[in-house]
Amino acid sequence: MSKAKYKRVLLKLSGEALMGEKGFGVDHSVLARVAQQIKRVIEQEVEIAIVVGGGNFWRGTGTEAKEMDRATADYAGMLATIINALALQDALESKEVTTRTQSAINIQAIAEPYIRRRAIRHLEKKRAVILAGGTGNPYMTTDTAAVLRAIEIKAEVLLVAKNKVDGVYDTDPLKNPQAKKFDRLTHQEALNLHLEVMDITAFSLCQENKLPIIVFDLREQQSIERAIFGEPIGTLVSSEEKNDRANSY
Numbered sequence: 001m002s003k004a005k006y007k008r009v010l011l012k013l014s015g016e017a018l019m020g021e022k023g024f025g026v027d028h029s030v031l032a033r034v035a036q037q038i039k040r041v042i043e044q045e046v047e048i049a050i051v052v053g054g055g056n057f058w059r060g061t062g063t064e065a066k067e068m069d070r071a072t073a074d075y076a077g078m079l080a081t082i083i084n085a086l087a088l089q090d091a092l093e094s095k096e097v098t099t100r101t102q103s104a105i106n107i108q109a110i111a112e113p114y115i116r117r118r119a120i121r122h123l124e125k126k127r128a129v130i131l132a133g134g135t136g137n138p139y140m141t142t143d144t145a146a147v148l149r150a151i152e153i154k155a156e157v158l159l160v161a162k163n164k165v166d167g168v169y170d171t172d173p174l175k176n177p178q179a180k181k182f183d184r185l186t187h188q189e190a191l192n193l194h195l196e197v198m199d200i201t202a203f204s205l206c207q208e209n210k211l212p213i214i215v216f217d218l219r220e221q222q223s224i225e226r227a228i229f230g231e232p233i234g235t236l237v238s239s240e241e242k243n244d245r246a247n248s249y
Helices: 015-019 028-043 070-094 116-124 142-152 187-192 200-208 223-228 242-247
Strands: 008-013 047-052 099-103 128-132 157-162 184-186 213-217 235-238
Touching (some): 008 142, 015 028, 028 070, 047 070, 070 128, 099 116, 142 157, 142 200, 157 223, 184 187, 187 200, 187 235, 213 223
Parallel strands (some): 008 047, 099 128, 157 213
């Protein structure tokens, strides 16, 4: 591959993406592929932080969660993200990638507390930084956590890795085979069309801070690397107007 387009990125990995073809838990072959790609981009002088979701273990919209107090259910989801963070940390370290896991929930035995300046320092030392525990607050999704952390660490782009969805569509492509995929959109176009790129709080933060988003399918070959190196993949959502997008990738 040629020179990386981005030098500091934040990768949002959904729990469902880590689940792969399984119905629950973590697919270790997926973890191995992700870890190998992260290793290669770090070797190309790219600084990468990763926010992990927890939907492969616990979903706030699940049947069990609906029977619980919302705040309690959200805290359970944050613990699920920590399980995924530890699994990813182990996969990265097995590839000899120096890794630090930070958690928004204080859990000293297994993770550092999230401290912005420390996270940036780890990145500068070419360590992979896994950010777990969401924002540490209930009623906030891991999408919001990903955007917030990306802005805090001054990431150049937010990479959103999906499971079985290779971009942004006008309707759910898993339910509608005729759904139309967008290659490029502005933040405002996505809002006007009511496209579900991510939750509205997270997306509004992206728009306000002009943070570009690349949405892609994690299952595609070398998908993380391709996004970082500027190859056309998935859907790019940015603040650029249509006439400025010819050189977006």
